[in-house]
Amino acid sequence: MAGTPTIxxxxxxxxxxxxxxxxxxxGHGASPRTAERVRSAAAELGYRPNAVARALQSGRTGQIAMxxxxxxxxxxxxxxxxxxxxxxxxxxxxxxxxxxxxxxVAAAIARFGPSTIDGLIVVPLRPEQQVLxxxxxxxxxxxxxxxxxxxAAQGAVxxxxxxxxxxxxxxxxxxxxxxxxxxxxxxxxxxxxxxxxGYRRAIEDAGLEQDASLVVAAADFTHAAALPxxxxxxxxxxxxxxxxxxxxxxxxxALRALSVRGRAVPGDCLVVGMDDTELAQIAIPSLTSVDLGxxxxxxxxxxxxxxxxxxxxxxxxxxxxxPRLVVRESSTGMEPR
Numbered sequence: 001m002a003g004t005p006t007i008x009x010x011x012x013x014x015x016x017x018x019x020x021x022x023x024x025x026x027g028h029g030a031s032p033r034t035a036e037r038v039r040s041a042a043a044e045l046g047y048r049p050n051a052v053a054r055a056l057q058s059g060r061t062g063q064i065a066m067x068x069x070x071x072x073x074x075x076x077x078x079x080x081x082x083x084x085x086x087x088x089x090x091x092x093x094x095x096x097x098x099x100x101x102x103x104x105v106a107a108a109i110a111r112f113g114p115s116t117i118d119g120l121i122v123v124p125l126r127p128e129q130q131v132l133x134x135x136x137x138x139x140x141x142x143x144x145x146x147x148x149x150x151x152a153a154q155g156a157v158x159x160x161x162x163x164x165x166x167x168x169x170x171x172x173x174x175x176x177x178x179x180x181x182x183x184x185x186x187x188x189x190x191x192x193x194x195x196x197x198g199y200r201r202a203i204e205d206a207g208l209e210q211d212a213s214l215v216v217a218a219a220d221f222t223h224a225a226a227l228p229x230x231x232x233x234x235x236x237x238x239x240x241x242x243x244x245x246x247x248x249x250x251x252x253x254a255l256r257a258l259s260v261r262g263r264a265v266p267g268d269c270l271v272v273g274m275d276d277t278e279l280a281q282i283a284i285p286s287l288t289s290v291d292l293g294x295x296x297x298x299x300x301x302x303x304x305x306x307x308x309x310x311x312x313x314x315x316x317x318x319x320x321x322x323p324r325l326v327v328r329e330s331s332t333g334m335e336p337r
Contacts, residue, residue: 005045013041064305065095066121067108073221074277075247075294076123079145082298083121090306092118102126106134113139119305121145125189127152141308143301143316147190155318157301159292161191161274164323165198166205167290168244168272171325173206175332177242177270181214183229183254184246185221192217195246195274213238218250226253234261241269242331248273248280248289255283255330270331276324285329293321 011021014037024030024038041047064087068076084094095117099105105124109131112120120142124131127148135142135154144156172180182199185192196215203210213236218229226245230253243258245251251273258265265271265285273280276291300319307315 005042005047007047009045010038010042010047013045014038061114061116061118062091063093063095063117064119064121064302065097065112065117066123067097067099067105068123069098069100069125070221071096071098073249074279075275075292078277078294079123079298082295083302086299086302086306092306100125102128102131106130109134109138109142119143119309121301121305125191127190141305141316143305143308144318145297145301147194155304155316157297157304157319157321159191159297159321160323161194161292162198162201164274164290164292165195165244166202167323167325168274168288169199169202169206171288171327171331172242172244172270172272173208175242175270178208179211179214179238179240179242180208181233181238181240181243182216182246183226183233183243183250184215184217185225185250186219187217189221191221192246199244211238214240218246218253221247221249223249223253226250227257230254230257234258243269243271245271245273248275248277248287251287251289251330252279252283255285255287265330266332272331276326280326280328283330288328288331289326291324291326293323296321 007021008018011018014021016034016038020030020034021038024035025042066080066083068080070076080096087094097108099108109122117140119140120138122135122142123145127146132152135144144154146156147158148154148156169180180203184196187193187196200210216229216233218225226249234257243254245254251271254271255265258269263269273287273289274292275294276289280287280289304315
């Protein structure tokens with residue numbers, strides 16, 4: 001049969017009315033024998049029910065949308081995978097879109113509504129006022145992964161970046177480091193701001209000197225953006241015996257730049273990253289990193305959203321995922337046992 005199969009063509013093949021075919025495909029109002037005949041006809045013709053029509057009838061699209069800053073970033077990839085795993089167990093599909101700047105995030109939130117999705121997960125790097133307003137106006141249940149300003153109406157599932165940086169600093173101090181550099185990402189982002197605050201507090205609490213020349217910020221949280229930032233730090237000629245990267249990609253850039261300058265890791269400089277991506281295990285030397293719970297944050301966000309969709313009005317309450325230090329060669333010269 002030429003063309004896209006329709007409910008009418010399925011009904012004709014099964015020898016029933018269109019109304020009977022529709023009822024059979026939706027699982028009610030048809031005898032088992034008739035329902036089987038209709039399903040067989042639909043399979044033979046390759047018929048697929050229209051998703052929008054099905055959503056209008058059931059009030060459920062079976063789809064959840066997720067807005068992330070960078071789908072290629074290993075952290076967001078792991079987070080997305082965790083969300084998808086939870087949704088699949090509830091027979092739902094995940095739609096992923098990418099937006100970085102606040103205006104783009106707000107526009108993406110506004111685009112999604114009850115006719116296309118059942119719920120939304122948003123991962124904003126810069127939760128500015130227009131993003132907060134878009135979240136408040138969202139017509140579907142919404143969970144945020146990331147920190148929001150004090151007093152925000154929306155609950156959020158977030159990492160404890162400040163505590164994560166403290167774990168890194170305390171570990172380096174325990175290894176004898178006293179001049180610890182910090183290569184951050186953009187400080188106008190939530191993770192950039194919080195990790196800088198964590199670094200400053202941890203340095204102060206360790207009784208070490210606060211030296212602004214040991215701190216540099218990359219234009220983005222990417223390896224490519226981090227390379228010139230690390231070069232800038234090295235070009236300053238300041239002495240340091242350890243370095244913390246605001247994420248693993250930045251730490252990998254530091255490993256490369258230090259090697260090019262003839263500085264051995266961990267012999268001449270200890271290095272710690274954040275996020276504990278899979279690449280940290282296979283780098284040479286393997287990278288000590290702080291696990292900020294990307295999978296856990298994705299899982300919790302999906303669980304809270306699904307509970308809300310099942311009718312739990314208090315499900316979207318937010319949560320804080322505790323960090324965990326994973327020690328490898330770059331800060332001790334020894335693999336963890």
